[in-house]
Amino acid sequence: MTIQLSHGSGGKLSADLTRDLLLPRFANAALNQLEDQAVLSMPPGKIAFSTDSFVVSPLFFPGGDIGELAVNGTVNDIAMSGAKPLYLSLGLILEAGLAIATLERVLDSIARAAKTAGVTIVTGDTKVVERGNCDKLFINTSGIGVIQAGIELGVKNIRPGDKIIISGTIGDHGITILNQRNKLGDNISLKSDTAPLNGLIQTMLETTRGIHTLRDPTRGGLAMTLNEFSQGAGVGIELWEENLPITSQVAASCELLGIDPLYVANEGKLVAIVAPDGADSILQTMRQHKYGKNATIIGEVVPDHPAIVTIQTSLGGKRIVDMPVAEQLPRIC
Amino acid sequence: MKYLAEFRDGQTARSLLTEIKAITTRPWTIMEVCGGQTHAIIKSGINQLLPAEITLVHGPGCPVCVTPLEFIDKAIYLAGRPNTILTTFGDMLRVPGSSESLLSRQSEGADVRMVYSVLDAIRLARENPDKEIIFFAIGFETTAPGNGTALIQAKRLNLTNFSMLTCHVLVPPALRALLSGETGRVDGYLAAGHVCTITGLTDYKTLCHDFKVPIVVTGLEPVDILEGILHTIRQLEDGRANLENCYTRLVSDEGNLHAQTTLREVFKVCDRNWRGMGTIPESGLSIAEPFKQWNAEIKFDLSHISAEESGECIAGLILQGLKKPSQCLSFATDCTPQKPMGATMVSGEGACGAYYKYSRFLQSTTTT
Numbered sequence: 001m002t003i004q005l006s007h008g009s010g011g012k013l014s015a016d017l018t019r020d021l022l023l024p025r026f027a028n029a030a031l032n033q034l035e036d037q038a039v040l041s042m043p044p045g046k047i048a049f050s051t052d053s054f055v056v057s058p059l060f061f062p063g064g065d066i067g068e069l070a071v072n073g074t075v076n077d078i079a080m081s082g083a084k085p086l087y088l089s090l091g092l093i094l095e096a097g098l099a100i101a102t103l104e105r106v107l108d109s110i111a112r113a114a115k116t117a118g119v120t121i122v123t124g125d126t127k128v129v130e131r132g133n134c135d136k137l138f139i140n141t142s143g144i145g146v147i148q149a150g151i152e153l154g155v156k157n158i159r160p161g162d163k164i165i166i167s168g169t170i171g172d173h174g175i176t177i178l179n180q181r182n183k184l185g186d187n188i189s190l191k192s193d194t195a196p197l198n199g200l201i202q203t204m205l206e207t208t209r210g211i212h213t214l215r216d217p218t219r220g221g222l223a224m225t226l227n228e229f230s231q232g233a234g235v236g237i238e239l240w241e242e243n244l245p246i247t248s249q250v251a252a253s254c255e256l257l258g259i260d261p262l263y264v265a266n267e268g269k270l271v272a273i274v275a276p277d278g279a280d281s282i283l284q285t286m287r288q289h290k291y292g293k294n295a296t297i298i299g300e301v302v303p304d305h306p307a308i309v310t311i312q313t314s315l316g317g318k319r320i321v322d323m324p325v326a327e328q329l330p331r332i333c
Numbered sequence: 334m335k336y337l338a339e340f341r342d343g344q345t346a347r348s349l350l351t352e353i354k355a356i357t358t359r360p361w362t363i364m365e366v367c368g369g370q371t372h373a374i375i376k377s378g379i380n381q382l383l384p385a386e387i388t389l390v391h392g393p394g395c396p397v398c399v400t401p402l403e404f405i406d407k408a409i410y411l412a413g414r415p416n417t418i419l420t421t422f423g424d425m426l427r428v429p430g431s432s433e434s435l436l437s438r439q440s441e442g443a444d445v446r447m448v449y450s451v452l453d454a455i456r457l458a459r460e461n462p463d464k465e466i467i468f469f470a471i472g473f474e475t476t477a478p479g480n481g482t483a484l485i486q487a488k489r490l491n492l493t494n495f496s497m498l499t500c501h502v503l504v505p506p507a508l509r510a511l512l513s514g515e516t517g518r519v520d521g522y523l524a525a526g527h528v529c530t531i532t533g534l535t536d537y538k539t540l541c542h543d544f545k546v547p548i549v550v551t552g553l554e555p556v557d558i559l560e561g562i563l564h565t566i567r568q569l570e571d572g573r574a575n576l577e578n579c580y581t582r583l584v585s586d587e588g589n590l591h592a593q594t595t596l597r598e599v600f601k602v603c604d605r606n607w608r609g610m611g612t613i614p615e616s617g618l619s620i621a622e623p624f625k626q627w628n629a630e631i632k633f634d635l636s637h638i639s640a641e642e643s644g645e646c647i648a649g650l651i652l653q654g655l656k657k658p659s660q661c662l663s664f665a666t667d668c669t670p671q672k673p674m675g676a677t678m679v680s681g682e683g684a685c686g687a688y689y690k691y692s693r694f695l696q697s698t699t700t701t
Contacts, residue, residue, distance in 0.1 A: 242343065248337075252337065258423075308694050313376070313377045314341055315341075315379065315382060316378065316382060317381045317382050319377075320694060
């Protein structure tokens with residue numbers, strides 16, 4: 001059984017797909033109305049709103065799949081503002097010929113991830129394009145969450161002296177995907193780190209003080225996120241190479257491929273910029289959460305070299321950690 | 334993590350630095366020949382940590398950088414042929430030819446593919462019998478044997494849809510050319526460890542003897558490089574000029590005999606134009622007669638393609654250690670990785686790229 005163009009035409013097959021595949025997995029009061037929109041009640045507070053599209057290939061990889069990524073990606077983008085994510089939309093673009101069993105596997109994963117993250121899928125859309133016009137399956141999710149009064153995270157809060165915390169090891173997702181795509185070897189136990197971070201963030205906000213801003217270092221990796229912070233706040237950032245958490249598998253793969261792990265994507269990590277006097281207690285809180293076990297202080301905000309990120313090497317030298325200019329290309333020898 | 338962590342260990346590196354400081358009494362200039370070493374030096378900050386008496390200059394050991402413009406134009410021309418897949422190593426894609434790069438040709442629709450090994454190109458040729466698969470082969474003695482093996486395979490499999498555009502270069506003749514032009518400017522050399530794994534040490538012993546300079550075969554990790562520097566300084570301070578091998582975990586006296594046999598079977602030594610440096614006698618490898626049907630330059634008529642180097646880019650001086658990237662007026666202004674004037678800015682082993690990426694705002698290093 002495969003997806004046909006008429007599954008997206010709005011006719012009987014479209015209705016069947018909604019009834020048989022979507023509703024049983026995502027049923028909730030708002031979605032069950034089957035109106036053109038979800039009508040929602042929101043708790044008091046500012047609303048955080050975010051959208052993200054997912055086109056990863058392969059669809060399934062060690063540690064996750066496109067469905068889980070689509071839920072966690074938007075959940076995390078909302079949560080980085082300090083908001084509690086509540087509702088997601090789900091847009092599916094399917095390539096004609098996609099096996100229905102594959103779609104079901106992805107939908108199961110979306111339902112599971114939404115449940116884990118504590119969000120509901122309240123509206124959606126499905127389109128089918130001709131074969132060759134998309135790669136199997138693309139997903140867009142948008143979502144909203146509510147920010148409790150008193151929480152105001154943002155780049156504007158960053159000050160020299162602040163500490164920089166990463167919630168765990170870097171580069172796991174990107175290297176896993178690269179390894180899958182290029183079939184570099186099955187004998188390395190790499191796994192994507194995709195995870196919903198709203199629970200971790202909620203705990204951090206409830207039990208600690210001094211969090212200035214949060215962001216998830218996805219595309220462009222840690223280097224991109226820190227450059228955005230540094231340029232956005234007009235401050236310098238200094239990293240300490242010896243403190244960077246990185247698994248030996250990722251380090252070795254990066255070495256073989258000539259890729260710098262600072263630029264590799266993560267899908268279940270956050271960077272926190274925190275006030276120096278709160279750093280230790282925030283770190284301890286993070287380490288007690290399952291998505292923050294390997295949290296580490298990796299550097300600090302400095303008054304020198306505004307808008308530039310540097311790293312102190314393990315030898316004691318210093319170099320720039322630049323914005324990524326292009327897709328990283330492996331060196332030749 | 335064996336072989337990764339131990340050769341980047343801060344403590345070991347610091348004690349080597351202390352030893353280097355203790356024995357250095359006079360100003361010395363040392364050239365690291367290999368572009369991989371240049372990157373490791375700038376990335377780890379070794380250049381900032383050495384005593385002020387020691388100056389490091391960067392050598393010609395970046396195969397992408399020394400590949401002449403003409404060959405890049407030839408590759409770009411071949412990529413534009415109908416029904417063709419042009420394959421090459423990732424580094425080569427961004428290098429500017431006369432008017433465009435392989436990457437820009439790819440975005441215009443040409444089928445240009447990055448491969449990790451020439452054997453991927455052979456696989457493509459077997460999987461696509463109705464297409465021409467061309468591999469753009471560049472590199473020093475390190476990559477040449479692998480590429481040579483592919484030619485042997487192509488012959489054995491009688492792969493008629495595979496060919497190779499070859500621009501391999503050899504390190505010792507380039508060093509000889511540099512040393513012959515020298516007037517004592519560089520006091521000692523760190524030879525490229527990986528190249529020596531293939532070639533062994535014979536040619537380097539001759540160079541030491543002929544030019545009375547110390548040459549130390551050196552690896553590519555920070556601790557390797559510091560050891561190489563320490564041994565070079567020791568020789569210089571003692572007034573010796575010997576060949577020393579500090580990369581014994583990989584390099585033997587005789588080198589890799591199997592690889593050398595492959596090189597002799599598949600290639601012949603030829604004069605070669607080095608980008609920015611001019612023609613160096615007997616410094617290249619071209620495809621030997623028995624394999625000529627896999628030589629893309631013979632298979633496709635490329636004789637109409639020639640190219641003149643622009644005068645603005647000083648990459649040639651940088652590759653000879655005569656200038657530093659930070660001494661170029663275009664550095665980080667008119668010439669950036671997004672809009673490169675020369676290959677040294679975009680190659681993974683180019684000195685300009687290393688300075689741009691790791692130290693362009695750090696005054697203390699860009700002015701050294």
